[in-house]
Amino acid sequence: MPVNFENNQIVSPGELLAEGDYLSGEGSFKEGNKVYSSILGLAVLKGKVVSVIPLQGPYYPKVGDIVIGKVLNSSPAGMRIDINSLYSAAIFPSTANETGRRGREKFIQFDVGENIIAKIISFDRTHDPILTVDEEGLGKLVGGRIIKIHPTRVPRVIGKKGSMIKLLKEELTDRIKIGQNGLIWFSTSNDVIEDILVAVLRKIEREAHTSGLTDRVKETIKKLKEEKLNVIRGKNT
Amino acid sequence: MLFEEKIPEKLIGSDGLRLDGRKLDELRPIKFEVGVLSQADGSAYVEHGKNKIIAAVYGPRELHPKHLALQDRALLRCLYRMATFSVSERKSPAPSRREAELSMIITQALQPAIFLEYYPRTSIDVYIEIIEADGGTRCASINAASLALADAGIPLRDLVAACAVGKADGQIILDLNDLEDKYGEADMPMAMLYRRGDVTLLQMDGQFTIEEFNKALELGKTGISKIYQLQRDALRNKYLSIRDEVADESEVKVEITKEVEENE
Amino acid sequence: MSEVYKIVSEIERNQIIAKIAKGKRLDGRSLDEYRPIKIETGIVSKADGSAKVELGDTKVIVGVKVELGAPFPDTPDEGVITLGAELLPMAFPTFEPGPPNFDAIELARVVDRGIRHSDIIDRKQLCIIPGKKVWILFVDIYVLDSDGNLFDASSMAALAALKNLRLPDVKVTGEDVELIKDSMKPIPLKGKLAAVTIAKVGDYLIVDPDSSEERIMDGRITVAFNEEGKICAIQKGGESSFRYQEIQKAIILANKSSEKIFSELSKVM
Numbered sequence: 001m002p003v004n005f006e007n008n009q010i011v012s013p014g015e016l017l018a019e020g021d022y023l024s025g026e027g028s029f030k031e032g033n034k035v036y037s038s039i040l041g042l043a044v045l046k047g048k049v050v051s052v053i054p055l056q057g058p059y060y061p062k063v064g065d066i067v068i069g070k071v072l073n074s075s076p077a078g079m080r081i082d083i084n085s086l087y088s089a090a091i092f093p094s095t096a097n098e099t100g101r102r103g104r105e106k107f108i109q110f111d112v113g114e115n116i117i118a119k120i121i122s123f124d125r126t127h128d129p130i131l132t133v134d135e136e137g138l139g140k141l142v143g144g145r146i147i148k149i150h151p152t153r154v155p156r157v158i159g160k161k162g163s164m165i166k167l168l169k170e171e172l173t174d175r176i177k178i179g180q181n182g183l184i185w186f187s188t189s190n191d192v193i194e195d196i197l198v199a200v201l202r203k204i205e206r207e208a209h210t211s212g213l214t215d216r217v218k219e220t221i222k223k224l225k226e227e228k229l230n231v232i233r234g235k236n237t
Numbered sequence: 238m239l240f241e242e243k244i245p246e247k248l249i250g251s252d253g254l255r256l257d258g259r260k261l262d263e264l265r266p267i268k269f270e271v272g273v274l275s276q277a278d279g280s281a282y283v284e285h286g287k288n289k290i291i292a293a294v295y296g297p298r299e300l301h302p303k304h305l306a307l308q309d310r311a312l313l314r315c316l317y318r319m320a321t322f323s324v325s326e327r328k329s330p331a332p333s334r335r336e337a338e339l340s341m342i343i344t345q346a347l348q349p350a351i352f353l354e355y356y357p358r359t360s361i362d363v364y365i366e367i368i369e370a371d372g373g374t375r376c377a378s379i380n381a382a383s384l385a386l387a388d389a390g391i392p393l394r395d396l397v398a399a400c401a402v403g404k405a406d407g408q409i410i411l412d413l414n415d416l417e418d419k420y421g422e423a424d425m426p427m428a429m430l431y432r433r434g435d436v437t438l439l440q441m442d443g444q445f446t447i448e449e450f451n452k453a454l455e456l457g458k459t460g461i462s463k464i465y466q467l468q469r470d471a472l473r474n475k476y477l478s479i480r481d482e483v484a485d486e487s488e489v490k491v492e493i494t495k496e497v498e499e500n501e
Numbered sequence: 502m503s504e505v506y507k508i509v510s511e512i513e514r515n516q517i518i519a520k521i522a523k524g525k526r527l528d529g530r531s532l533d534e535y536r537p538i539k540i541e542t543g544i545v546s547k548a549d550g551s552a553k554v555e556l557g558d559t560k561v562i563v564g565v566k567v568e569l570g571a572p573f574p575d576t577p578d579e580g581v582i583t584l585g586a587e588l589l590p591m592a593f594p595t596f597e598p599g600p601p602n603f604d605a606i607e608l609a610r611v612v613d614r615g616i617r618h619s620d621i622i623d624r625k626q627l628c629i630i631p632g633k634k635v636w637i638l639f640v641d642i643y644v645l646d647s648d649g650n651l652f653d654a655s656s657m658a659a660l661a662a663l664k665n666l667r668l669p670d671v672k673v674t675g676e677d678v679e680l681i682k683d684s685m686k687p688i689p690l691k692g693k694l695a696a697v698t699i700a701k702v703g704d705y706l707i708v709d710p711d712s713s714e715e716r717i718m719d720g721r722i723t724v725a726f727n728e729e730g731k732i733c734a735i736q737k738g739g740e741s742s743f744r745y746q747e748i749q750k751a752i753i754l755a756n757k758s759s760e761k762i763f764s765e766l767s768k769v770m
Contacts, residue, residue, distance in 0.1 A: 012387055012469050012472040014394060015469070027392070029392075036395075038352060038393060038394070039391075040388070054390050073504075086296070113509060113511050126308070146513060209480060210479065210483045210484075239549070240669075274592075276558075276593050276647060277591055277646075289544075295591075295594060318589075320562070320564060320643055321639065321641045327566040369545045
């Protein structure tokens with residue numbers, strides 16, 4: 001049997017997606033030789049793998065992910081970080097840097113309430129995620145603004161081969177950092193650009209399950225700039 | 238209750254119809270709406286006949302106090318509550334034994350559907366509030382809670398759909414309303430993971446012969462199949478409406494999935 | 502769980518304050534701008550009166566149930582109005598199941614004071630046999646979705662639900678009270694009531710705070726007005742103090758916003 005859906009079709013939990021020689025990927029599961037959706041999302045076939053791209057749901061930590069967090073408590077023994085996930089994360093002196101090269105004396109303690117951008121270096125079912133900030137571009141975030149979107153929709157803010165984020169950087173601000181956990185930090189040169197960026201991020205979030213998004217976002221930025229800034233047409237296109 | 242309710246002499250008329258005009262195997266009008274609350278991770282509103290119910294889901298989230306945490310799976314906790322004004326006689330705001338029992342059986346009705354093992358050491362909290370009750374609140378609550386779980390993005394083996402069957406004036410009837418529940422001869426709420434054919438809730442009070450029970454079980458399954466389909470439509474509609482809206486805005490066709498895959 | 506919400510990030514706090522200093526708020530409102538209000542009445546047929554209010558994303562339902570009962574000994578010729586409030590755990594991540602906590606009790610009491618002292622309801626009208634039989638009104642507030650400013654939303658919902666309340670005529674014979682069927686009538690209300698909450702953020706005052714603003718605010722003050730513009734109740738809350746001049750400013754600001762609430766209430770009253 002061919003698959004039971006068209007690519008990008010919206011499916012819900014328990015829906016039969018495919019039968020026969022298929023594998024189940026993210027958002028789907030197999031019973032016998034049948035693949036079913038486990039979540040509400042967009043069904044996709046890639047090779048023999050049937051998956052469902054989620055539209056809503058928690059951020060599930062993954063080693064290697066860059067996340068934006070908030071310091072919940074801090075002591076010389078370590079820090080607890082809220083990463084907008086079902087598990088909170090930790091930074092220990094021994095793991096503050098990935099290799100442990102610099103050791104304990106280099107451990108920088110952040111204050112409670114400070115925001116950081118960090119990388120997940122370890123996580124499994126039995127242990128909470130552990131973070132490091134010892135890499136280029138990681139560490140404390142200062143100033144700017146943070147907004148939260150559905151973590152499942154972060155891939156659309158990045159876009160195909162980074163096309164969306166490239167667009168946002170070129171048109172609005174290059175000071176933007178995206179956490180895979182749904183938190184986006186940015187700083188803009190003025191309030192009008194800030195308003196446009198927020199409106200655009202909300203649009204991407206809301207329309208994450210639609211096609212042609214990058215082009216529509218491009219149009220929206222152009223329109224908003226003309227409205228708000230009186231920018232001459234074609235300046236950045 | 239200011240005025241005593243009149244006890245109906247018959248629940249099924251000579252025309253074979255029930256007091257609210259329904260056929261024996263007919264469901265009440267049902268309306269599902271998904272994503273109705275701003276703070277909850279998932280939510281749903283259900284109108285089932287005159288029942289008005291809201292269900293909300295928080296989680297999976299860190300569980301406090303920690304000693305309740307399960308090392309191999311998430312802890313599911315459902316809380317069923319009725320507003321004081323949801324029933325004829327004002328309900329005391331204090332939790333009742335009935336609410337405690339229903340909270341437990343609703344938890345048990347939903348639990349088999351959820352991949353709890355994906356999220357060890359966390360909790361999934363389901364809060365159900367009955368705004369107005371008109372018979373069959375536990376089933377309508379399960380229908381709402383199941384939608385709220387799906388809306389929260391929690392992985393499920395299947396949607397859980399529920400409906401009551403019963404007996405009135407000697408006839409097997411589907412989806413009892415308040416009067417049929419009170420004055421009928423039997424009431425049997427049931428819930429299923431319909432696709433799998435798993436029954437996750439079954440209660441009964443009243444009297445059935447074994448033949449009647451079998452007939453009721455079959456009728457209940459038919460009702461559940463219809464509700465199950467309505468649930469799917471409600472979930473899809475939440476996102477389809479936005480898609481339709483932007484389809485008007487732009488004709489450009491780009492593969493969403495490629496974008497998502499390539500930056501993973 | 503709760504520490505995640507209690508600890509406000511510096512950037513989050515600063516972004517709200519920086520905007521406010523420029524006369525704007527994160528959701529685009531100006532400092533004295535109220536969110537959209539939507540009021541529906543008669544939404545629960547089993548209640549004797551009911552209303553739902555949406556204030557931005559905040560959603561509150563109020564239902565009224567009536568009973569015949571004995572008056573309080575010190576007010577033998579007055580009916581009784583009992584106000585309760587529940588902050589449902591579905592409404593906000595940190596709201597927990599259980600008996601009403603301090604926040605819920607404060608909410609019920611502030612709404613109660615506004616209604617009581619605005620003289621909207623003449624409790625004597627709710628008396629049937631002095632000292633023996635009066636109407637007892639149970640007004641129950643349920644917060645379903647909490648995006649800030651529960652005081653104002655709940656006051657509006659309580660008032661709209663009371664306006665929606667229907668009571669039957671009664672026939673009194675000696676000490677017997679007979680309720681007459683099909684004679685349900687609204688109770689006369691004298692005017693309206695508007696509770697307006699002002700939050701203090703640093704040196705600024707803002708109207709109708711949402712939940713993100715409530716997390717960073719230094720204090721709040723709720724002022725209830727009747728339609729003549731008289732102040733009927735005040736509640737200052739929060740951990741820090743208001744300066745003398747700020748109080749005066751807050752009253753003027755609240756009074757201005759009360760007009761919007763009155764006009765929304767007029768649509769259903």
